[in-house]
Ligand SMILES: Nc1ncnc2c1ncn2[C@@H]1O[C@H](COP(=O)(O)OP(=O)(O)OP(=O)(O)O)[C@@H](O)[C@H]1O
């Protein structure tokens with residue numbers, strides 16, 4: 001290391017480039033870490049749908065189909081009914097996992113985010129990096145899940161292909177909210193457990209996943225209406241078989257998720273910047 | 279104590295106007311709630327200079343450091359880093375600095391060379407550049423044979439060297455180190471000092487905080503002595519000692535129950551005296567002569583030591599407290 005080839009950061013580092021691509025540099029860190037666990041990610045990405053499909057889709061499904069003569073909820077076989085819900089669940093849950101734990105990790109455990117920030121990334125770019133890496137993983141998870149559903153003959157319409165980009169998008173919108181929530185968390189303040197038990201779990205239970213939401217009494221049905229999973233599932237059913245949705249409701253589903261995503265990003269951007277500069 | 283010695287404004291080492299100023303702080307202030315951590319300090323760091331912030335725990339060193347690395351927003355005053363205001367150009371400034379924080383934030387899951395690579399990527403540096411640079415940096419940090427080790431497996435001194443190497447990946451205009459050697463054993467500290475000295479010789483601008491006066495004396499051309507968020511003195515180590523202390527110090531111990539009584543009897547000796555619980559310090563032009571005078575008065579210390587005056591003495595003089603407790 002001699003002074004000879006010391007060019008100096010001003011000549012070496014292009015700050016305009018960082019301003020443009022900083023979010024991807026932040027994502028690169030996380031994606032590299034993910035790649036270290038690729039076997040686990042692949043195994044889980046394939047094992048998870050197989051497990052659900054054989055147990056619920058086929059096991060429970062054959063029971064229900066027998067009792068309903070193959071015209072279960074929504075008038076389709078049970079596997080077709082729950083396939084979009086399973087895919088939506090995988091998309092939302094998978095993306096969520098990539099923004100909750102890694103965010104706490106980035107702020108608290110090893111302070112990775114502080115290193116990124118000290119190097120010139122903004123709080124906003126660090127937050128965007130988290131979302132980008134979460135989406136990267138979800139592209140894989142959702143595609144694999146979709147392919148397995150397709151192999152099990154769970155879709156009756158070719159428009160089901162739309163589910164891949166849509167569920168990835170809905171997953172990202174939901175993840176933005178969860179990222180904002182995670183930015184307020186401290187490593188061991190127990191909030192994760194509380195949110196998991198009282199927000200996430202009910203949301204996954206009362207979103208019309210395993211049965212139509214309309215079978216629930218109105219007193220709990222609202223849980224489904226605000227639940228991102230219900231919106232993601234409804235859209236999923238629309239595209240994978242002839243589940244009727246008015247164009248107004250289509251807009252509502254997309255609008256609701258998009259608004260959640262924007263709100264999540266705005267809150268997260270702000271909180272990331274504040275925490276990194278405190 | 280005359281006023282001008284409490285808050286000296288003049289530096290004895292010239293900091294010429296025509297030199298490029300890398301950092302200019304005027305009345306720099308940081309307030310947390312109603313607690314003032316940094317209370318309006320003024321200093322400049324010139325290009326190529328090695329500048330120190332010396333002070334005890336809680337003096338406000340890290341707070342100052344974080345403000346001048348553009349990672350903590352100031353509450354007041356003016357601050358220019360690399361000719362820019364960090365409130366407006368934080369990311370641009372940070373991209374051109376090298377930062378070694380007080381607590382290492384290496385990624386312990388990644389290998390040594392991966393830590394350097396990924397940090398370089400935050401600056402958008404190319405794979406080609408980084409491949410070559412990482413070899414250089416590992417050699418510089420004497421970590422070549424740890425290249426593929428996990429960070430977890432490194433000693434404290436090695437981690438510190440890796441953090442410094444990491445901070446150099448973008449060839450920073452200023453390298454800022456917050457307590458680079460705290461917690462290291464003497465051997466590891468000397469290795470680190472040697473590395474920092476090389477950088478200094480190459481003309482890298484350094485800013486170092488420390489509460490070790492020997493570290494400040496070794497590494498800093500110029501420093502500020504901080505206490506309770508204020509600057510107590512500034513100048514080169516030699517000029518600070520010349521200004522605030524006598525050339526030599528005699529340390530004598532008479533046993534803790536006798537120190538105070540003896541102190542009264544020998545108080546006329548030397549330029550000045552400090553009575554600490556365990557020893558008496560006598561500041562003198564000639565230490566040996568002062569010690570001889572004490573003994574000629576019939577006072578025989580249990581132990582005695584004549585040494586050159588240090589920044590520790592300057593600090594004690596300015597604040598009435600020792601630097602490291
Ligand atoms: N985020 C914060 N909120 C409130 N007070 C703070 C915060 N950070 C630092 N302080 C206080 O500001 C003062 C200066 O802290 P700072 O970390 O700058 O000291 P320091 O000189 O670096 O000390 P040390 O040698 O222990 O590292 C301390 O009294 C500290 O408690």
Ligand SMILES: [Mg+2]
Nearest residue numbers: 339340341380
């Ligand atoms: Mg500190």
